[in-house]
Amino acid sequence: MQAVSYVKAQNQLSRFIEQVNEKSKPILITSKRSKEKAVLVSKAEYDNMVENIYVRSDENLERIRESLESFRHHDERWHS
The missing domain is CATH 1.20.5 (Single alpha-helices involved in coiled-coils or other helix-helix interfaces)
Structure with a gap:
């Protein structure tokens, strides 16, 4: 699973949405400020x-x- 920072995900959200739809592979979104993570599918x-x-x-x-x-x-x- 590809991991990207929150800032990168925010700046390139449209690209990542296209990517998860085309490749059917989730993206892990991480943050330096928080231990919380999210997955974009x-x-x-x-x-x-x-x-x-x-x-x-x-x-x-x-x-x-x-x-x-x-x-x-x-x-x-x-x-x-």
Whole structure:
């Protein structure tokens, strides 16, 4: 992951936005004044991460298990 300073990111933000969208590689933004860091990612990459978090959530997994169990139950009755 490429790392750039806050000042450089601020001065060249448009270029870095194009870069994360074209190359699909995030950019780490650092600051000398603070220990805090941030990551610049494309909207598509962000959406993908949010979707993965949702798909893997306990609530969603429980719904998938229930649906699978229901399908198996109906499938067994169909083949009986």
